[in-house]
Amino acid sequence: MNTDLILRQQLMQRVFARMNDRQREAVFCVDGPLLILAGAGSGKTTVLINRIANLVQFGRAYHSPEIADLTEAQRAELQACASGLQMPSPELLSLLAVDPCPAWRILAITFTNKAAGELKERLVARLGPEGNDVTAGTFHSFCARILRREGEYLGYSSHFTIYDTDDSRRLMKEILKSRGIDEKTLPVKTVLGEISRAKDSLMSPDDYAAAMSVDPRLRKVSDCYAIYQARLKEADAMDFDDLLCKTVELFTTHPEVLQRYQNRYDYLMVDEYQDTNHAQYRLVSLLAARSGNLCVVGDDDQSIYQFRGATIENILNFEDEFAGCKTIRLEQNYRSTGRILTAANHVIAQNKGRKGKTLWTANPEGEKIDIVTFDNGDEEARWIAGRILDKVAVGAHLRDFAVLYRANAQSASIETALVRSGIPYRIFGGHRFYDTQEVRDAMAYLRVLCNPTDAVALRRIINQPRRGIGDTTLERAAGLAEQQDIPLYEVLSHADEYADLQRASAKIKGFIAMMDALRDKLEQPDVLPHDVYREMLEVTGYQKMWELQGEAEAERVQNLQELESAIRKYEDESDEGAASLAGFLEEASLMTDVDNYDADADTVVLMTMHAAKGLEFPTVFLPGMEDGVFPSLQTMFEPDKMEEERRLCYVAITRARERLIITNAVSRLMYGQTNRNRPSRFLNDIPPAVKAETKKTTARPFMTEAFGGNRGGFDGGFGGYGHRSGGVRTSYDDSRMPDYESYSQETPPAAARSSWAATPATPPKPATPAAPCAWQVGDRVKHNAFGSGTVKAASPMGNDVLLTIAFDKIGEKKLMGKFARLEKES
DNA sequence: TTATGGCGATTTTTT
C-alpha cells in the first residue's frame, strides 16, 4: 500500500519531469491559496499548463494518502511507468487520480486575449480536446460573458454595448457641454480618469459623492459621474471598467448568482496578478470564496500598470488576505543569458518595497550588453537598421529582432530608418486598425443595428456621409429625448411628430427607414453578419463617400474591406450558426493589438515596452535610453512613478534572450523640439563587467576633457560628452550570434512539446531555398532616398536577397531586395 | 449646414 503511494509519486514526478523542483512544487500544490512569485522568464506559463494538467489528470493525488487497491497487473504497469519505461494508460491514470477536476470546473484568467488563446492551445496540445473546456479568458472577456447572461439582474439587456475609451470620451464631452462646464478648467480626460479610479476601487456615483470634499472641481466630477452612468445605462452600454465593477455589483447584490459561479469553479488561477486592481481583487475573492482554491501568479517586479489603477498591494498582501497561503518563488530564468540577467537584477535591486527575489540562470554568460551613444536620434535609428542587416546577412531572421521603446512617439525615426533600409517590420500600438476613423464609423453603424439605443454610435454616424442632419437638429432631438426620457433613436423615428424637427424630418425618416431595413435583414435566417455589413456599406453610401475622395483615401476603403475579412474570420471561427453580429462586436471591442502579434511572421517587431510584457526575442534593442525619455520626464521627480519606471526597465531588459543593445543619443528631436539628454540613470546600475560602452559621436572641438565625465546630478543643459575627433571605434565583436540552444520553456521546440519523458531534441533547421535575384552585381540602380548607385554584392537570403549597394553620394548601404524600392537605371 | 483655415495645446504606458 505504502509502496503504491511512493510509486504514484514517482510516476507523477516523471510526468512532470521537464520542470524544476520549485515548479513541480507549484504544480502539485493544488489545495488552498497559493502565491507563485514568478520572475521574468521563469516558465510560469509552463507551470500554469502543468498545474491544470495535474488537476485534470491526477487531482489531489500527489499529497493524498488515498489510493485505490491495485491488481498485480496494474501494479506492474505503475512500476513500469514510475521507472520511466512506458507511459501510463488512461485506465491507470484514472485509477491513480484522487478527486480529479473536470476541465470545465477550472477558471484561468490572463492579462491579454492572446495569453488566454495560447494557454488554451497548449492545454489542448497537452490534454486533447478536453483542454478546450477550461474557461480561459481575460478579466474583461470573462466578466462580459457573465454580464451577457446575467445582466438583466442589473437592468441591462443581453446585447448591451461595450464602450471603449473613445466612446466614453465622446459621451463625457457631451455631458460637459450640456452642463456648461468649460473643458479648459476640467478636461475630459481628467474627469474620465477620476471616474475610472473610482470604479477601480468600486465606488458608485453615490459613494463618490459622499466621500467628496468641498473641492468644487471634484463636486463637478461627481455630478458628471452620476450623469455618465445614467447615460450609459440609457444606452444599454458599459465601459471597460463597468465590466468589472458591474460584475462585482451583481455578485454582491445577488448572492444566489454568485453562488452559481462559485459552485461552477473548483479551481481558480489568475495570471499577472501584480497588474490587478481592487475591483479585480474583489472579483477573484468572491469567486474563490467557496472553494478556497485560488492560485495567483505574478511578479511584483513586473508591476507596470499602477498608473491605470493596478494596486501592487494585491500581491504584496496576498499572504495576509488569504489565510494559510503558500508561497512559491520561481527564480530560475530559462530565457536570458547570464549577463542580461545580471543587468536586470542590478537595475531592479535599486527599488524599495520588493518581495525580494534574485533571478539566476544556468544559461551561458553570453555577450556583453552593448551600450552605444550617438549624436542624434536619426544616427541611432540608422545604426539599428544597419546592425539588423549585418546580422541578417550572417544568418539571423528578421523576427529575431525587436525594438522596444518607452513611448510610441519614438517609433517614427526607427520606422524611417527601417523603411530606407528595406527592412520589413510590424509595429504594435500607436494607431490601430480598430482605431481608424473609417473602421470606427463602420463599427458604429453595426452597433446601431444591434442596439439602437446606443446614442454615441448613433450620433457618430447619423451625418456620416452628409445627410443634412446637422448639429442643430441633433441637439434638438437629444433635448427632446432627455425631456421625455426615451432613447434618441425613438425620437428620430417619430421626427415628423415634433414641431422642432419638421425641417429635417424627411431626411431623418429616410435615415431611420434605411437602418430599420438593415436591421430586418439582420434578423433573417441564413443571412450572415458580413452580408449585412456589406449591404450597410452600400446602402448608407458610407463606402462611396470615401471612394469619391479618390486615391488619397484609398487606404480607408481598403480598411473597410479588411473589416469584412475580420467579420468573415469571426464567422469561420464560430460554431455553426453561432456567429452573430453582436458577438463580433464584442470580440472586436475587447481586442487589442498585441493579440494580433504573430511570432512566426518574419519581420522585425516594434512596440512599446509595456506591450512587450510577456514576450521574448533573441535580440532586443532599447533606443532612447536617456533621462527624460526613459525614465520619462513626467516620472523623474516622483519616487513612486520612478519605481514603476524602473520596473518597466527591468521588464524591457528581461525580454532579451541572447543579445541586448541599449542605445542613446546626445541630442534628440521629439515633439518638434530638439533636446539634449543625459544618459539614462538606469545605465549606472548595470555593472561595468557586463556592459560594453561605445561612443559613436563626432567631435565637438569647443568641449574639452574638463567637461567630460558624467557625475551624478544635473549640470544644466550640456551633458558631459567630451570626445575627440573621430570618436571611439566600435568595439563590439561582430562575429556570429551565439550558437547555444535556448532553453526557453515558454516556447519549447515543437518536437519536445508533447513527449512526456525528457530528451528534448531540436529539429534541424530546414535549408533556406535560394531565391531568384532580380538584381545582378554591377547593375545601376536608383533609390528614392539614397539616389543612384551600383550593386556591389547580392547574397540570397530566405526568399529574398540582401543587396550591398554603393551609392554615389552617400556610400555603401545594405538593403533587402524585395522591400527596397529600387529602380533600374540604364 | 458645411468647408476651411488658423490657432493653441498637447504629447506614457492600455484592458
Added chain:
DNA sequence: ATCGCCATAA
C-alpha cells in the same frame, strides 16, 4: 509634429 477646436465664410 500633430491633433482638435473654433471662428468665419460660403
